[in-house]
Amino acid sequence: MEIRHFRYFLAVARQRNFTRAAAQLGIAPPTLSRQIQDMEASLGTRLFIRQQREVSLTEAGAALLIEAEATVRQFEFAQRNAQRAGRGEIGHVELGYVASAVYCGLLQRQMQAFSQAFPDVSVNVRECAMATLPSAVADGRYDIGYIRSPLTLPDGVEAVRLDSEGFVLALAQDSWLLGLKAIGCEHLQNETFILPEQISGTLHVAAQGGFAPRLGPQPGGLVAVVARVSLGQGVAVVPASMVGHVSLPGVVYRSIKGSEAASWLSLIHRRFEKAPAVVRYIQQVKQVAKVEA
Structure with missing residues (x-):
């Protein structure tokens, strides 16, 4: 998995809808759905319970949510710090x-x-x-x-x-x-x-x-x-x-x-x-x- 998979996962978890999450991310809903399926296959467990209009987190998805948020925050912090160091701001x-x-x-x-x-x-x-x-x-x-x-x-x-x-x-x-x-x-x-x-x-x-x-x-x-x-x-x-x-x-x-x-x-x-x-x-x-x- 890559950091983008965590971003996709968080968007779906927050929006509880693949279409809205795809619009937020700027990608097509089928592409987002395939990325989440690849993520679930890599982990060997389902992350979402898919319903007609909304999705909800499974127990595994709820456990991943906290860690995914922390991972993305740390990645963005590291990215910003690298950029700031390159500009001489730190x-x-x-x-x-x-x-x-x-x-x-x-x-x-x-x-x-x-x-x-x-x-x-x-x-x-x-x-x-x-x-x-x-x-x-x-x-x-x-x-x-x-x-x-x-x-x-x-x-x-x-x-x-x-x-x-x-x-x-x-x-x-x-x-x-x-x-x-x-x-x-x-x-x-x-x-x-x-x-x-x-x-x-x-x-x-x-x-x-x-x-x-x-x-x-x-x-x-x-x-x-x-x-x-x-x-x-x-x-x-x-x-x-x-x-x-x-x-x-x-x-x-x-x-x-x-x-x-x-x-x-x-x-x-x-x-x-x-x-x-x-x-x-x-x-x-x-x-x-x-x-x-």
């Missing part, structure tokens, strides 16, 4: 991000929009070291990632450019630089720079100031960077979104006069991504980025 996404994607609120906005559009797609979100995130996306440990660009990417990984922002200077509250009316790039030539994972801002500020930067430690995430600043180990050029979001005792943020240093967040993904749910996420981010551009 599934799973592994997402990695760097901390600044959260500080500026970008990750929250995009995750909320995606969850509203596709509530049955589960997204596992984890903060990652930016140095390892691109390779983790390339080899499949993550499906997508939020990084701070510019950054060299492995072959097969692409980036969608998102929000851009400038940099600010994080310095200790007792720094002599706070005595200046405005801090320019040239004032930083004798400072030790605590390095975040994305060092382009530091290098750009040093280039604008006309000096080679004195490089200090590179402790990892932005909170670790600012923690080193709070301990008096140096200054740090960090994304402007940290102001108001990461506040540590003994740390002050100041703008850098004349600095044109900027970076931007990017969504990175595999170039030939096949998983429908992941493709949906990438498409949504691209659409929003295009509108905001």
Whole structure:
């Protein structure tokens, strides 16, 4: 027997009439009658008591009715789920991000929009070291990632450019630089720079100031960077979104006069991504980025 036999059986059981059931199914009554006869022959028992105008279930038919309804429901559920998975409406996404994607609120906005559009797609979100995130996306440990660009990417990984922002200077509250009316790039030539994972801002500020930067430690995430600043180990050029979001005792943020240093967040993904749910996420981010551009 096939699933269609259960559908035919249920139609007759509900309509109690072969003609009405055949009309509901869109087939000829003789065809339906033969299908039910084949079903009864396969089972070795009668399912219906046939009368002139109506049919009624035998004891075997009544027993089959409950199971047939459950079977058809499960089949339709499986069919719908397969179709939805193919459209990217259900599934799973592994997402990695760097901390600044959260500080500026970008990750929250995009995750909320995606969850509203596709509530049955589960997204596992984890903060990652930016140095390892691109390779983790390339080899499949993550499906997508939020990084701070510019950054060299492995072959097969692409980036969608998102929000851009400038940099600010994080310095200790007792720094002599706070005595200046405005801090320019040239004032930083004798400072030790605590390095975040994305060092382009530091290098750009040093280039604008006309000096080679004195490089200090590179402790990892932005909170670790600012923690080193709070301990008096140096200054740090960090994304402007940290102001108001990461506040540590003994740390002050100041703008850098004349600095044109900027970076931007990017969504990175595999170039030939096949998983429908992941493709949906990438498409949504691209659409929003295009509108905001």
